[in-house]
Amino acid sequence: MFVNRMAPAEVLSEEALEILDGGWRRIVREVGIQFLHPQALAILEGAGQRVEGETVYFDPDFVAERVALAPSEFTLHARNPERDVVLGGRNMVFIPVQGPPFVRRGDERRVAGIEDFEDFCRLAQELDDFDSAGGLPCEPSDIPVESRHLDSVRALLTLTDKPFQGSQSSGTAAADSLVLGEIVFGGEMLATKACMYTNVNANSPLRWDDRMLDSLLAYGEAGQAVVLTPFLLMGAMSPVSLPATLAQQLAETLVGIALVQTVRPGCPVVMGGFLSATDMQSGAPSFGGPESLLGILASGQLARRFGLPWRSGGGALTSSPAVDAQAAYEGTATMTAAFMAGANLVLHTGGWLESGLVASFEKLVVDLDILRTLRNTFTPLEVDEASLAFDAHVEVGHGGHFFGAAHTMERFRDCFHRPLLATTQNFEAWEEAGSPDANERAGRIWREIVDRAEPPPLDEEIRDAIDVFVERRTVELTGRAPEPRVLRERAAEPVAAGGRERRRGRRAR
């Protein structure tokens, strides 16, 4: 996994940090936070906090003390132990886009379905750049909403062997995800180690709603990793001031973490942030601007004060509707900020388009080039006497070239980063080839990767148990059996070229 050894940017003075610390403390104490969840209210009241109606007025020191119980780093286990990741410290974990209801494949933009979801899983599995497929690379809308989490988690567990996100769409979905986790990891391991994570969003401003609290409590009680992320579009869910938004972000995450730590002290958590500006002319979200970049840098500094693993808001975010220059510069800017800020967990690192409404396969490839460049740039340069290659200078002398130098000949194959997508083709050759822009070339690249993808090995008994559970729960939740799935067909026969052929036939290109 990637370790970011570059010193993180420090954009806040000690005085600014103190003011922001005072900010969240005053919010939780004087305005309080709403919890639309009787059990959560009871837990917090039982822990000594003042509750009026659905609002909890916190003692900030209580919050800080509970937050201090969370580990500063923890291992998130994968069903393949080689894919385990450590969250915290200088580690960075990368996950592709999460959540879009639409997908874009080349020129085709449509409502997302389970096949798209599965293809994103395949890409996340094949590409070492990603540490996990997350939990919802796109919304599989062709599956009934009641049982959608079952097909989603099954795809994550069978098409990838990397860490996965359990569903947080409802308490039921959380409970089912935990059962599936138990099938894969076994009860003892699940009881003692983080074998999945979930991501819960505050219903900002200053509110945690029942659905998210159901999940927070379910995963928290089970000791699984909880990522707590306010989703703050300044002007809409928070004031049009970045410091005010940072204070609010702290208030919302910290009380959520305090709740988790009250339910299960020491439960692994990730302090999340996701803030951006709003286009105040239209009310539309706007990504990749300076407010979001400064927000990422400041959020990192704040998270480090609490000694917590943290998730940055970015990823390669953009408002652009096309895989064009805007998509790339906004995406590069937010992704770079995550590196500069030393984020530990970075969602949306591949495929985010159109303010998160669209999961784009081409954009994922664009983002890979960005991601790889940044990973290499944030890897310290090794400088020693040998690296000075003095003999090459003696050999080449004045005004010559180094193409044929012995030093070059020994190293030319792997001396430089080789981009996946970027071309250095000269104009004439490029025109000859049909002038394919980055978007067009990206289309060829992801299709090749998906076509060559094979599901990672999985014990047949576990695979059967997953299927049996998904089938039973689908019937219970929807009143009917699940649609026969390609995935299931493949499970019944050895994975071979024939399976891929059928898949290729079914998939819309």
Next chain:
Amino acid sequence: MFVNRMAPAEVLSEEALEILDGGWRRIVREVGIQFLHPQALAILEGAGQRVEGETVYFDPDFVAERVALAPSEFTLHARNPERDVVLGGRNMVFIPVQGPPFVRRGDERRVAGIEDFEDFCRLAQELDDFDSAGGLPCEPSDIPVESRHLDSVRALLTLTDKPFQGSQSSGTAAADSLVLGEIVFGGEMLATKACMYTNVNANSPLRWDDRMLDSLLAYGEAGQAVVLTPFLLMGAMSPVSLPATLAQQLAETLVGIALVQTVRPGCPVVMGGFLSATDMQSGAPSFGGPESLLGILASGQLARRFGLPWRSGGGALTSSPAVDAQAAYEGTATMTAAFMAGANLVLHTGGWLESGLVASFEKLVVDLDILRTLRNTFTPLEVDEASLAFDAHVEVGHGGHFFGAAHTMERFRDCFHRPLLATTQNFEAWEEAGSPDANERAGRIWREIVDRAEPPPLDEEIRDAIDVFVERRTVELTGRAPEPRVLRERAAEPVAAGGRERRRGRRAR
């Protein structure tokens, strides 16, 4: 002008800095540097350096002592004193693309001409983002090569009132540029202050050629600012090792600076760097990769050790032949590195395309959005009690929105960065508008700016003196009078809508 107050990235350890310091010292002492210029050789020999043939073997301490004579910052004057810039410290000076032989306007790619040159001058003048048009935003190939510098400098002096670069294409061009500078600034000012700069490139590896040395000596003797920039494509002009390339870059710039300081102690100089990788499969240059980004970060750290203003290799560089996602992510990466590294002078901040072969008007607009975002991001966030907007939280409470809050209503017009190019339009509205991507929208933006551009005021006597000199020298250098130019026609009549109409009619769209 922009002041970058973010602490620059530190990618080299003290030990690495010492090794690189030893690296350049060994090169200049043991391999030496070639100077294809008898006068330069005589000057250096006279200063006590060992000369064999055209190679100078330097005492590294001599080099360091002479370099120490250069000012750590200086004012570069403009003909409009409000446009003066200070090079050094935390200041950043931004200049659009320099040097391409081709231009791209939308779908049209062709050999550049003087009208393109003039339009880049108009953009650089109209846009506060740029501190100067530089010296050669593109090569005006429709002007005879012997007199090209005259039309170029005239356009810079009449279409902009910002600092300008004198021509370095030959000793003659340098001398003529200095005369034009004297016409505009007066002899006394030119003799005592930096009223123009020039950029000279080493003929790497380890060679300074006669043409560049002619310019270096002409501007250096005149006390004008000299930017010294090795152009290093690793694998071609330097070894395939970044540390080796950094040591070479230091060797080449430092001896050039030592020469300038020997000719005129205290002459303002800028330590330049421009290094990138080569695609070792094709031999083509490759921009925006991790080697160039780390190279920029390391170059900044090295330049600061010498206390010199420095020029980064970036700008918004890219190898892409199209204004597409690749162009934007490579460009954003190199431009961000220049900010992270705390560069003082940044050429190619708008319009660079196709490895610098093409000056693209659309790309310039893309780069403006990047540049503006970075300028805002690298401006410290102000955090005080008022910025916490506590009253807005009290007003909005839990689960509401901030669109109508008093705090928002007072600030919504200018609370956020407003991009020039990026859209937040929803998909349906965007599709309705014809699905214009960033490249297409950029075309509308630059055309509007060029169309509204007016030349800045210029004393009529000075204007006439420029024209008389350019005409006389053109006859002397080419044997024939210059072509009647649009610029000259406009000079004979008041600048008004009619002038713009004619320009619009003449310009290829």
